[in-house]
Amino acid sequence: MSSAIRGSGFAVNGSTQDGASGRSRMSANDSFKSENVDPRRFGPSPQGEPFQTSHKRSASGNLRPSSRSIEERRTEKVQVTTRETLVSRTRSPQRRGSVGTGKQRNAEGAPRQKAAETRSREAKVDPAPPAHWEPVATLQPHTSAPLASRISIPPLASSAPPALQPRPLLELSLAAQEAAIVEDLLFVFMGFEGQYIRFAKGYNPYEERDRLSGPTFRILPGLDPSLQDLTASLLKMASHYSALQAFTDVQSREEFGSVNHALCASIRRYLLDYLILVAQLETQYLTNDNFTLHVLNIHVLPTSHMMFQLYAVAHELMKRNALLDDETDESSDSADDYDHILEQLRDGGDLVPGNMTGKKICKGGVVIGLITKRLETMSGDPAAKTLLTALLRDASRPYMVMLNEWLHHGGINDPHSEFLIKEQKSIRRERLEQDYTDEYWERRYTIRDHDVPPQLEGVKDKVLLAGKYLNVVRECGGVDVSKEVKDVPVSFDDNRFLDNVNSAYAHANESLMQLLLTTHALPARLRSLKHYFFLDPSDYFSYFLELGASELRKPVKSVNTNKLQSLLDLVLRQPGSLVSLDPFKEDVKVEMNEITLIKMLQRVVNITGIEQGETLQPLTNQPMENDKNAIGFTSLQLDYAVPFPVSLVISRKTIWRYQALFRYLLSLRYLESQLATTWQTHTRGITWSHRSSSRKLEIWKRRVWTLRARMLVFVQQLLYFCTAEVIEPNWQSLMSRLAAKDGKDGSENGEGNGPTRTVDELMQDHVDFLDTCLKECMLTNSKLLRIHSKLMQTCTIFATYTNWLSRELEKCDPDLSGTTKPPNMTDKQWKLFQAIKSQRQPNSSSHSGDSSGTGGNSSTASIKDEDTRMAELFDVVKKWETNFSRHLQILLDALNHYAATETVVLLSLCARLSAANQGTDHAGPRVDEDIGS
Secondary structure, three states, X not given: OOHHHHHHOHHHHHHOOOHHHHHHHHHHXXXXXXXXXXXXXXXXXXXXXXXXXXXXXXXXXOEOOOOOOHHHHHHHHHHHHOOOOHHHHHHOOHHHHOHHHHHHHHHHOOOOOOOOOOOOHHHXXXXXXXXXXXXXXXXXXXXXXXXXXXXXXXXXXHHOOHHHOOOOXXXXXXXXXXXXXXXXXXXXXXXXXXXXXXXXOOOOXXXXXXXXXXXXXXXXXXXXXXXXXHHHHHHHHHXXXXXXXXXXXXXXXXXXXXXXXXXXHHHHHHHHHXXXXXXXXXXXXXXXXXXXXXXXXXXXXXXXXXXXXXXXXXXXXXXXXXXXXOOOOOOOHHHHOHXXXXXXXXXXXXXXXXXXXXXXOXXXXXXXXXXXXXXXXXXXXXXXXXXXXXXXXXXXXXXXXXXXXXXXXXXXXXXXXXXXXXXXXXXXHHHHHOOXXXXXXXXXXXXXXXXXXXXXXXXXXXXXXXXXXXXXXXXXXXXXXXXXXXXXOOOOOOOOHHHHHHHHHHHHHHHHHHHHHHHOOHHHHHHHHHXXXXXXXXXXXXXXHHHOHHHHOOEHHHOOHHHHHHHHHHHHOOOOOHHHHOOOHHHEEEEEOOOOHHHHHHHHHHHHOOOOOOOOOOHHHOOOOOHHHOEHHHHEEEEEOOOOOHXXXXXXXXXXXXXXXXXXXXXXXXXHHHHHHHHHHHHHOHHHHOOOOOHHHHHHHHHHHHHHHHHHHHHHHHHHHHHHHHXXXXXXXXXXXXXXXXXXXXXXXXXXXXXXXXXHHHHHHHHHHHHHHHXXXXXXXHHHHHHHHHHHHHHHHHHHOHHHHHHHHHHHOHHHHOOOOOOOOOHHHHHHHHHHHHHXXXXXXXXXXXXXXXXXXXXXXXXXXXXXHHHHHHHXXXXXXXXXXXXXXXXXXXXXXXXXXXXXXXXXXXXXXXXXXXXXOOOOHHHHHHHHO
């Protein structure tokens, strides 16, 4: 092969390969030249010639005779000065000893051919110059990989003119073949074609996939079989080197991340050692007559194994990155990284750079995991273990920098999205006031589950929490981010690695716990919430309801919330009340919710599917009052403003739970007050307290009183159960766990190993407390909610129509409908009754209209006889009794069932409520018989 072919590869050799190889070859040739021109260094030859040296290999591989003629030296000088004479340089063995030819072979890479030990003088004459062929090296544009090669790829040897093709191997002797193959291998080891070893026809160096897979080489025909197999085995190392060169160029692009960049830098150091070895092999080839192909094979065996291990790691990475033909179908997990996407679009860039569109880039922890897995697989090979351990140490250094920054400062410096913690910067703490899903705490920092290194798999949750805790403390000014992190492990094989994670986690947890419990008084905040949302104590709230009764009776759209807020502030500042000493009373706000409580809870239960096996129930199947009929009492709810970072524990999601419990307790209190007002009417009203002469009317009144008492027992027992048996025990349990976190109860062992509980456990305990209260108060079960809704509706209707029952009773009582005083009524009572009757007379028409709409009586009720009117009254009470008794029995059966399957505490409520249904038959047939008798 001519020197022009090798000259085409000069630019690549001089720029992409390390310059040490070329310099080593030049120094070897220079020393070789000096040995030839300085005869004083050698003693007399065995033949008695004074300046004869031993046989040495020339730069081309030809065996050089020990003595030269004057004519040969003159010819060599001509070849040094006229470098354009390509063929004469190629074929002349005499020019090998000059300074210019030794450097010229390294600079231009001129192909040389092995020859026999003796050649005829006629072979030195070139009959004609070859065809003109001038390959040109050019610079490629810059890429995002700063150290990647920018030199154009040299042309293929097969494209050279026929006149520059080498002499066929069949025409060479065995020694000349071996010398030519060894010289070619030295070039092939550096990624270039030789005279007789060339790229296979299927290999295209202009295709990135082919370069990454590594070139396959073919040996021109005619090589002796004894050299063929050994040469083929050596070519594998050359393929690995070329593939690694392309791998470091591609994998060093910006989008592959700092871990890949560190890995490529480490591989480049090994490739530099490899090129130094090639230079040393060339020196041996030029100076040692005994340097054969077998000796070359022995010298490269350890390096060949090293290159194979490097290539195996690189090949696996390229497969993961879909850079080879066997692509993976994995999609990029960065599709939900909205911050990164928005930043890319804001800068005018593409969503994914380069040719990686739609593919998952293997970077960060995945790269570390791949090397770790390979290290485990090759742990029985000492050389491979040492190599892979060094690769892992080098590749993990930038990852450890990010890890230490996260563990000790709570910050993330991850421009390539390769750290195991993903940050969504668009989720800011300012959104906590409107966040009902705990998005800030749950989604601002999350774990990339598929990108966790194996070394962090067991402690990934601690890593996440340590950084999250420190991030909160840092935002409150509790972390000095300017302080440099010192004396921390810089690689995963450091013995202090796990201790570093555990100590950072303990410190972060202790810092945030101290911030919450001491600086921001979390226990006092929770007690304040109990005062307002659980009505403990309730004296101030009863006073507030009395003051705002006129406003709360209005339709919800007509309620003046500002007026109610002023009344609440007035009540909270009333001296003598426990809440007047609360430092957080300014954070309580009054608001209206037009959605009824049962509808709100049903929507949540149906959406979340809180019951196992429960199908989604349509919202239209809820027989509650419409939203347009809501009044202030049924729509009143409190809100509570919490500053950061306490808002992480008392979040909007937990405030919603507090509001649900508050509205439930308020509805029970309001219904209890309505039934208490009814009891006052039944006790103080002359219509009810007068003993009528009609026995049936007295039986009817007793049934009404019994029904009212049963309803009042039902509401009071339910209210007592929710407050005394559900909320209070669970509250005490929460406070005891909080005290343990505070260090008051957690030092029994005396070990002092840091906090036994974490901030996340504290947050979970708080949520569990509220969820338990909701569940045991029957607010998370759709069946119990429906039954409870019907019972509450029945009681509310009964209390609402007490006045109508009083008027109907007055019309049916013969003692009160007349104009004469009954014998069993005093004069004072009769005068008072007549005064009340006269005041009610102007509204009699509207009352009769109300009675016809609700009681089922027509406008002709006044002309009906006493028996018909009495029968209608018994029928109304019977419907209320049946409805209440039947639904109460259904509730008791459901409570028995859920007490056995879910919550045993419901047994206590079942026992309490059974007293309200004793002695009754909810079907009601025996009641009819009693009436008839």
